[in-house]
Amino acid sequence: MIKKILILSTVLMVAACTPKEDVPDFKAFKDVKEKKAAFFNFMYPAVIAENARVKEERAFIESLVIKNDNDTALSSKELEKATELSKAYKEKLTDEGITAEWLNNMLVKVDYIPAPLVLSQGANESAWGTSRFAREANNYFGQWCYTKGCGVVPSKRNEGAAHEVAKFDSSQEAVHAYFMNVNRNNAYADLRKIRMELHASPQNLTPEQEANVLANGLIRYSERGEAYVEEIQAMIRHNSQYWR
Template structure:
């Protein structure tokens, strides 16, 4: 399952488990021309090119999330010692809470709010992101990747919002969302995984690993992806297999 909430992204109405309207980075990311993966016959070259193409977008999203998390940890430190929260910090917390669907109670920061936000606002290992992208897009060769910059199989439901699947079941109304570029697709994936109830298990695993002082790995977080695909555990096993098989390409855990 890859959809639920409707929101505007890249000029279309997108239905994704928590896809937020993309933040504008301080410096506009230079767009890279999408390689033609369909013509690449050498498997090693194709994989390396695919990962290199999406890796900058993954790094940018993890940098964004890391910055947001640092802000929350600073607020938490102030909160624990009873220090008053400045109005501008409260405004930022309010906006961040809205983005992650954890609204402030009575417009105040609470310990419960901080705890929930810190579970959601956390990094996702590139091994998991890139493996899912490769799996969902057929290594960038799918129609949806080529025509819609959609590398994670995200759906939308408003007529005309995306591309109509050729094999859509009778009576189904979903379309496959279209993004302006790969960065938007990766951003939508991050917001999807980090704030939707379908992936609460993944976030809980991540929080437990962090609390235990363990390195957060894609292999471990993949255990929480049972609801990403109707295939359930078979999908989890496949993603973990891809992470292990492609370890020569990973730069992070």
């Protein structure tokens, strides 16, 4: 199984502009509902911000599709931005430049992730913000890094293993890394395929329903496979009161 993977370079621009945040002491909450509400309220703004960023990037890609269909030349600024996005999403431009195939591949990757899915995974992976890695490293999604000193060494890491649990400066940085991981990592190609199929479907699903369907594409997020997916889907359903 492929564990959660992170390339830290993708979050440097977020780290540079993220202010110091006050993180609630989630361990101090005795009431379960209050703890859940506090966790979701804390993480939600970062999810909204990331989906806003993705929406803007997707709108730009869609504008390029129209220009490509009409054989309209791109400006230097448009070419520069397209190149930046190609690097960010690991969708290499060929010598032919911006093609219909490249644009289609980018539209598959540059897309939003419903908040119920992001928040449920964050709650699951961080034990509602109480895990060691959430408290010491602002890591709410169990993401790894592979450069020595890049994060926190797990106490139960297997002998010979080199991974560390990535360290972030804020919840915003962690959520950004999660988005980039899900939207470009080959391990989650199934999720992106499902998402594109939902776009083509006449059904008008709620974010909760979308999250439940997309969770099927996360089978490689954990070594637990299908059991992990079912657990995330159960969390999405059981916390439906918070999605309204």
